[in-house]
Amino acid sequence: MKKWGILLVCMVMTASLLAACGQNKNNKESASGNDQASGNTGSKKTLIVGMSADFPPYEFKKTENGKVEIVGFDVDIAKEIAKDAGAELEIKDMTFSSLLNELDSGRIDMVISGLSPTPDRAKQVGLSNIYYKAEQAVVVREGDKAKFSTLKSLENASIGVQTGSIQEGIAKEIKGAKLTSLPKINDIIMQLNSGRVDAAIIEGPVAESFVKNVKGISIADAKPVTEDEGYVVGVKKDNTELLNQVNTTLDRLKKDNLIDQFVQKASTLAEE
Known part of the structure; x- marks a missing residue:
């Protein structure tokens, strides 16, 4: 009879331990699910930039070791913005005329593609400070x-x-x-x-x-004149957090004279 009592106690203790382990596992899975929902998985977020990659030296396609890559000084600037934001950069190549609509729709996060700050564009999207001027x-x-x-x-x-x-x-x-x-x-x-x-x-x-x-x-010697000589980065109209991040990065790049270095590097690459 004693043996049966001891056996019963052991069975109860084992069941309790299993239940506790299961509860701990469920708690961990629940916490993991909450982390994923809030984006706190430890993996980097992705910043998607739209470009029209036929615009050397801003952005253009270059074949290196049999692989086609999009390069240019706009690409270098985009990489710096992504780095400062703690994000991975993804580049989407598309026609220039579709860029702002893609931005509006949320399919891309920003546009860096020789974009001039016209009044109409300012109504449609958020525009950064000017990062480069050209005639x-x-x-x-x-x-x-x-x-x-x-x-x-x-x-x-x-x-x-x-x-x-x-x-x-x-x-x-x-x-x-x-x-x-x-x-x-x-x-x-x-x-x-x-x-x-x-x-x-x-x-x-x-x-x-x-x-x-x-x-x-x-x-030719003919010189078109326009008030919109500068170029800016475009973001979704209400994305002030990203716009502030973009301007902070652009200020740093201009202060360190890095944009001119990017232009020179991209111009040389475009001539190869």
């Missing part, structure tokens, strides 16, 4: 360089521009100009070389990069 340029066929020496000489000409760009707005102000708006600058250069357009209005460093790498084109 606009008129690209023509080499044989037509003397023909387009002033902005007035572009009147009634056919002009290629990137869809949704500040250059498109500049071209619309030229009297009698016939616009060909295309999503990719590569396509605009092809139109120019084939004689389908007389000229193309492109941001200065980008124009210089194409002239160095594409035969038969040149930068």
Whole structure:
């Protein structure tokens, strides 16, 4: 009878221990689930940036060891923003004209793609401080360089521009100009070389990069003028936390003269 009593006590103790272990396990799983929901898993968050990777030296595709990568000084800036935010960077390549809509929809977190701070854009998205300034340029066929020496000489000409760009707005102000708006600058250069357009209005460093790498084109003396000479980072309108982080990073990069270094590095890379 004693043996049965001892056996019963052992069984009760074993059941209690198993129940306690199960409870501890459930508590741990519950805590783990709460950590995942709050993003405290120890893994980095992801910052998604939208770019139109046909804009050297800002952002462009480069093949290294058989692998195509998006490089450029906008990419370097995006990496610094992600680093300061403690996030992994993901780059999404898309047409320039779709960037702000993708930002609005929440499919990307920010836009860094030679974006000018126009009043209309400021109404749609949050815009950072200006991080870089550059002039606009008129690209023509080499044989037509003397023909387009002033902005007035572009009147009634056919002009290629990137869809949704500040250059498109500049071209619309030229009297009698016939616009060909295309999503990719590569396509605009092809139109120019084939004689389908007389000229193309492109941001200065980008124009210089194409002239160095594409035969038969040149930068004309005609100089477009715009009030929106600077470039900014775009974020979702109500994302003030990210906007503040972006501006903090940009201030640091400008203070340390790193943006100019990024530009020089990207320009050299674009010429290779």
